[in-house]
Amino acid sequence: MQIGIIAEVGGLLLIAAVSVRAAISIYSIAGRRAHANRQDREYIQLFEFLSSSILKKFEAEREKPELSWTGKRKFRVVRRQYEDYNNDICSFFLAPYDHRPLPPYRPGQFLTFELPIAGQPQPVVRCYSLSDSPTVNQQYYRISIKRLAPPPHAPPGTPPGLSSNYFHDNLREGDIVEVLAPSGEFCIDQQSERPVVLIAGGVGLTPLISMLNALAASRSKREIWFFYGVRNRGDHAMYDHLQRVRRQNPNVRTVIFYGDPTSKCRKGIDYDVEGFVSVELIKSLLKARNYKFYVCGPPPMMELVTTGLEEWGVPADDIMFEAFGPASLKKTAKLEDAAGESDDAGRQEPAKIFKVVFARSKKTVQWTKSMGTLLDLAEANGVKARCGCRAGNCGTCVTPLRQGEVDYVHKPGKDPEPGYCLPCIALPKSDLVIDI
Ligand SMILES: Cc1cc2nc3c(=O)[nH]c(=O)nc-3n(C[C@H](O)[C@H](O)[C@H](O)COP(=O)(O)OP(=O)(O)OC[C@H]3O[C@@H](n4cnc5c(N)ncnc54)[C@H](O)[C@@H]3O)c2cc1C
Ligand code: FES
Missing domain, CATH: 3.40.50.80 (Nucleotide-binding domain of ferredoxin-NADP reductase (FNR) module)
Known part of the structure; x- marks a missing residue:
């Protein structure tokens, strides 16, 4: 399917480009410059029109699920490249191990990685944005990662960033990583004309x-x-x-x-x-x-x-x-809401307290605003929950919500299915039973 689109897109672009070239050279040889210039402009406009129609078609095609993959897929690091003088940001170029076509992505989307880091009880999940424009015949994806040192005033012995240092120090050209398909809604609309x-x-x-x-x-x-x-x-x-x-x-x-x-x-x-x-x-x-x-x-x-x-x-x-990082942005405002609303006379209503049952871990705890998200609450109570971005983007933490309702600190990158929630950005709106 994708090969068909690529062939079609490539073919049309080629025809358009050849037409422009042919027109330009014919008119130059004839020496009819003024006429040729006008014709050149017309052909270039035609080329631009064709490119933009093809782009629109391509945009529509990329939404089709058969161009993507589900679960993990192996990629080989084919190139590394530092992007700054300090060598703190390194780009990794990733080609599919199975050599099958890559789906294009929407500019702004990210990849999610599951990394087998030594000493970690389970794979470390992290997201990295795709850092180049999608191309028609996508051969590889590029991500660019900043190496994270411990925060400036952290106590001695604080470990540096797990995943970013793993990428910088361990992943060489030829190594394999496991990757989930591009996702995310922080994307530019390429069909819009808006500034x-x-x-x-x-x-x-x-x-x-x-x-x-x-x-x-x-x-x-x-x-x-x-x-x-x-x-x-x-x-x-x-x-x-x-x-x-x-x-x-x-x-x-x-x-x-x-x-x-x-x-x-x-x-x-x-x-x-x-x-x-x-x-x-x-x-x-x-x-x-x-x-x-x-x-x-x-x-x-x-x-x-x-x-x-x-x-x-x-x-x-x-x-x-x-x-x-963690969904700090807009979190404060939502948590303030949860603290209790004022009535018409300006009197502060009491802070909300909800009962949260972590069904699989067989733990029942109380939630108030100071406890943060459901993920924060779980971790603070020794309940192990799977997570990646901690920002509502990657979907790693998606969990069945057996009873009750949640609100979100901000709109999730992708809405979970009905009956599920994203604990990393979820706040209780009622008593809850959640499948962690
Ligand atoms: C949608 C999305 C896209 C992203 N795109 C990019 C991208 O393009 N490029 C990029 O570089 N990043 C990106 N990120 C961020 C990336 O996913 C990781 O969060 C980032 O690389 C840090 O992960 P880490 O495992 O290296 O650090 P972590 O291990 O998560 O540590 C984070 C920080 O905490 C410190 N720390 C660890 N333990 C402690 C402790 N006990 N006390 C105090 N401090 C501690 C570490 O030293 C480090 O500074 C993106 C994130 C999201 C959600
Ligand atoms: S951890 Fe990524 S969506 Fe919750």
Whole structure:
């Protein structure tokens, strides 16, 4: 099926390209420049029209489930490449071990990995965004991973990040990893004509680079802004690539923020603004609010940016964001809701307390807002629960909900089936019986 689409897409593009070439050369030979220029433009317009129709068809095809796979699939690491001076972010290029065709993905989606890390009682599950644009004849996927050291003020002996260090230190070219199919709803709509703003912090640039590359590859005419904040040149990932995209696409504007530039960082060349990504500056550059915003970065940056945009009057539906870590974003507000509402006279109702039965573990506990999500509650009570992203994105924690109702800290990346819930972002709305 996919080969058919690829052949069709490839064939049409080839015919279109050959037509353009043939037309251009025939008219050049004849020396009828003025006429030829007009014809060139017409053929190029035709080519663009064909490309965009094919893209639309391709978009529709990619939704078909037979192009994807279920469960785990083996991939071979075919290449590694550092993306920053500090060698903290490394890209891994993954080709399917079975050599069968790869489904294209939507720019912004991620892969989920199950890693057999020595000393861990069970496979470690982590998600990594696809960090390049999908292509028609997808030969490999690319992910880009930042190595995580222990947090700055962690007590001595705190271990570094399990999965990121496993990738950096253990996975060499030729090694095999097990991967779940691309998923996630933090995706750009390539058929839309709306102007778009991509706001990235640190390694949060990965899904946004995928979107940027996809827009550039489809020769989109949309107005595109790319805001990217890092510490300094040492952390600045995909430097040459970003410069190239900016040069080759007049509709792409990039603004680079360095929070802590060194004396070697060149303002106006390496970066544009000293300081953190600032909504005030974004507002002054954009002037209007009618953009679709995509935000991914460290939680404090995301909180500041999404709140700032909402305060500016950007409708919540126009602000898409993805949390890489625990679902901290928007969690506070939901937990405050759960703390108890005020009545009409402003009197605070008592905080909610619910009974939660972990049926398989045969444990019954009480939940109040200070206990966080159902996953937090389970772990705090010694109940082992399977999880991956802890952010409602990967589906690893999906669990049958036998009785009761839950609310979510934020909308799940993919809604669970009726009768199931995602404990990593779920808060009780009533007494519950859950199958953990
Ligand atoms: C949808 C999605 C997409 C993502 N895409 C990317 C991507 O493209 N690139 C990327 O790099 N990441 C991405 N992530 C994040 C990634 O999934 C991992 O969360 C990240 O790599 C950290 O995992 P880890 O196993 O290395 O660290 P973990 O082992 O989970 O540790 C996290 C941090 O906690 C510290 N720590 C460990 N134990 C303790 C302790 N006892 N006390 C205090 N601190 C402790 C560690 O030192 C580390 O700093 C994505 C996440 C999601 C949900
Ligand atoms: S752990 Fe990923 S959805 Fe819950």
